[in-house]
Amino acid sequence: MRHPQLRAMHHRSIEMKLIAAVLGALFFALPLRAKVVVDFDPNLDFSKYKTYAFIGGVENLVAIQLNFDLIEDRMHRSVVRELDKRGLHEVKPGENPDLVVRYWANSPAQLDVAVAGDWGSYSAYVGGYWGYLFESVNASSKKEGALIVDLIDPKAKSLVWRLYLIRKITNPDKEWKKTDEELSKGFESYPPSDKAKEDKKQERAEHLPKPQ
Numbered sequence: 001m002r003h004p005q006l007r008a009m010h011h012r013s014i015e016m017k018l019i020a021a022v023l024g025a026l027f028f029a030l031p032l033r034a035k036v037v038v039d040f041d042p043n044l045d046f047s048k049y050k051t052y053a054f055i056g057g058v059e060n061l062v063a064i065q066l067n068f069d070l071i072e073d074r075m076h077r078s079v080v081r082e083l084d085k086r087g088l089h090e091v092k093p094g095e096n097p098d099l100v101v102r103y104w105a106n107s108p109a110q111l112d113v114a115v116a117g118d119w120g121s122y123s124a125y126v127g128g129y130w131g132y133l134f135e136s137v138n139a140s141s142k143k144e145g146a147l148i149v150d151l152i153d154p155k156a157k158s159l160v161w162r163l164y165l166i167r168k169i170t171n172p173d174k175e176w177k178k179t180d181e182e183l184s185k186g187f188e189s190y191p192p193s194d195k196a197k198e199d200k201k202q203e204r205a206e207h208l209p210k211p212q
Contacts, residue, residue, distance in 0.1 A: 035166040036164070036165055036182055036186045037133060038189045039161070040161040041160055041161070042201045043201075046191035046192065049098040049151075050098055051089050051097045051098045052079075052090060053092060053095070055093055056076070056102065075149075079103075081184075082187035086187075097154060099153060099160060101149065101151055101152075102122065103148060121154075121157070122157060123157070127212035130159060130162070131209065132203075132204075133162075137164045144167055147179070148164055149163040149165075151190075163186040165179065165183060
């Protein structure tokens with residue numbers, strides 16, 4: 001009788017070790033992963049957007065102490081790569097683009113005052129139906145900060161699509177490769193699918209617009 005019990009205890013011990021190993025791997029992997037969140041206007045026909053212009057970063061809100069020109073160049077290359085994959089064509093800002101692309105990066109402290117500063121021709125877009133996810137990101141990135149990429153319709157001056165990348169970016173040379181991979185993952189949802197649009201409409205129906 002003892003041998004079956006010993007064998008059962010041995011198998012149980014192996015199972016517990018395997019479970020512990022899997023949970024341990026998840027525990028140590030999760031902090032290394034950034035959170036990628038996408039928001040968009042579900043009522044738009046995204047097929048009408050054929051061209052885009054990169055207008056760069058909102059410099060006074062890029063609080064990370066890095067080389068601004070270096071980040072600008074890398075962001076530009078990433079955006080061009082991802083939008084060109086999806087059949088869009090880059091033009092100059094003065095060539096009547098269908099979309100303009102801007103980015104901004106905030107430290108945790110600045111997320112609470114993100115609407116401060118000179119935004120130029122376009123709003124910060126942190127109110128209305130865009131406010132729900134912005135506030136959610138604000139709450140979840142207190143210890144990290146966020147890199148935000150906006151696709152804006154320059155004719156309507158309205159936000160079309162937004163990518164949030166919540167992570168710490170303290171050294172671009174060490175961290176940019178991973179950040180670039182995460183940006184690419186975020187752009188996989190552009191343009192939104194019909195199902196994604198329906199899900200977004202439901203989400204917006206459940207959350208009232210925030211004050212502008």
